[in-house]
Amino acid sequence: MPENNxxxxxxxxxxPQAVAARAIDEFQAYVTESDMDSWSVVDFCKTHNVQAVLVGKKSGLQKEHIAALPPTVKIIANASAGVDHMDVAYARKQGIAVTNAPDALTECTADFTMLLILAAGRRAAEYGKIMRSGWGKSFGMTEMLGKRANGKTLGIVGFGRIGRAVARRAQGFGMRVIYTDIVRAAPSLENGATFYPSVREMLPHSEVLTLHVPGGGEPLMTKEEFDSLPKGAVFVNAARGALVDEDALYNALTSGHLFSAGLDVYRNEPNVDPRFASLENVFLTPHMASATVETRDQMGFTALDNVAAVLNGKSALNPA
Structure with missing residues (x-):
C-alpha cells in the first residue's frame, strides 16, 4: 500500500472480511493474514511508525511490550470484551488509550450461555454420541433423563451486561434468577432477580450456576464452592477458564455432586484438560460464545470506531 497521510x-x-474491507477503506491499514505475536507487533510498529493497533489474545501487549512501542502508537484497540491479555494501567501511564468492545458480545454470549445451560441439563453430548453411533436402541421412560430448565433457580455470578442478558433469557424459560456482584444492581436492572451479597451465600440456592465476571487472580470456583452447590446442580462457564479450579470441577463431576457442566472456556486454552473430554456429563465447546457473523463483525467495527475517535482527538468510545 502506498504511503499517504x-x-x-x-x-x-x-x-472478518467486512472488518478488513472497512479498515482498508478508512485507514492506511496493514492487515495480517495470520495472528501476530506480541514482539512481532512491536517490531512492525517501530518499522512502520504505526499509530494504532488492533490486537487479539496472541498479540496481547504486556508491560514489556508496551514499553518497547514507538511513541507514534496512540491506541491499542481490542475487539473483544476482556483485556486480561493487556497491561491496561501501564499503557495509560504511557499515554496510550486502550479500548475494548463490551457491548458487541453481550447478546451473542447470553444466547450461548443458554445453549450451554440447556445442553448440559438435557444431556446433549450423550444424545449426540448416541445418534452418531447409529442409535439402534429405544429408551424407556426411566432412561437417559436430563434436567429441565423451567422451574430451576439460576445463580448468576456477575450481573453486568452479559449477566443481565442471561437473566432475561432465563426468565423466559421460567427460571427463577438470583445473582451476586460487588454491588447490588438498581431495581430497574434487576427485573425481579434476587440479590445475594456474596458468592458463598448464593451457591446453596443455585440449581444452575453461570459465571460472568473477568478472569485473573485466584480461581473463584474451588472445591469449597462446588461443595456449596446443591447436589445435582448444573455448572456453566462461558466467561474465563481461570475462574475455575479444574481439579475441583472434575472431582465434582465424577463424584456425582454435579449433574453436569457446560464449558466454553478452559484454563489452558486451546489445550483442554483431556479428562473433561472423557466425561459424558460435560458439554464442551471451543471458546465460541461470540462466534456468529453478526457479532464478530460488530466486534471489529467497534474497535475501528474507537481508533477513529481517539486519533481524531476525541475520547475513546469504550475505554478499557
Missing part, C-alpha cells in the same frame, strides 16, 4: 493501523489478528 492516513492513519497507520496495524490489524495484528485475523478479522
Amino acid at each position: 492516513r492513519t497507520k493501523l496495524l490489524i495484528a489478528r485475523r478479522v
Whole structure:
C-alpha cells in the first residue's frame, strides 16, 4: 500500500472480511493474514511508525511490550470484551488509550450461555454420541433423563451486561434468577432477580450456576464452592477458564455432586484438560460464545470506531 497521510493501523489478528474491507477503506491499514505475536507487533510498529493497533489474545501487549512501542502508537484497540491479555494501567501511564468492545458480545454470549445451560441439563453430548453411533436402541421412560430448565433457580455470578442478558433469557424459560456482584444492581436492572451479597451465600440456592465476571487472580470456583452447590446442580462457564479450579470441577463431576457442566472456556486454552473430554456429563465447546457473523463483525467495527475517535482527538468510545 502506498504511503499517504492516513492513519497507520496495524490489524495484528485475523478479522472478518467486512472488518478488513472497512479498515482498508478508512485507514492506511496493514492487515495480517495470520495472528501476530506480541514482539512481532512491536517490531512492525517501530518499522512502520504505526499509530494504532488492533490486537487479539496472541498479540496481547504486556508491560514489556508496551514499553518497547514507538511513541507514534496512540491506541491499542481490542475487539473483544476482556483485556486480561493487556497491561491496561501501564499503557495509560504511557499515554496510550486502550479500548475494548463490551457491548458487541453481550447478546451473542447470553444466547450461548443458554445453549450451554440447556445442553448440559438435557444431556446433549450423550444424545449426540448416541445418534452418531447409529442409535439402534429405544429408551424407556426411566432412561437417559436430563434436567429441565423451567422451574430451576439460576445463580448468576456477575450481573453486568452479559449477566443481565442471561437473566432475561432465563426468565423466559421460567427460571427463577438470583445473582451476586460487588454491588447490588438498581431495581430497574434487576427485573425481579434476587440479590445475594456474596458468592458463598448464593451457591446453596443455585440449581444452575453461570459465571460472568473477568478472569485473573485466584480461581473463584474451588472445591469449597462446588461443595456449596446443591447436589445435582448444573455448572456453566462461558466467561474465563481461570475462574475455575479444574481439579475441583472434575472431582465434582465424577463424584456425582454435579449433574453436569457446560464449558466454553478452559484454563489452558486451546489445550483442554483431556479428562473433561472423557466425561459424558460435560458439554464442551471451543471458546465460541461470540462466534456468529453478526457479532464478530460488530466486534471489529467497534474497535475501528474507537481508533477513529481517539486519533481524531476525541475520547475513546469504550475505554478499557
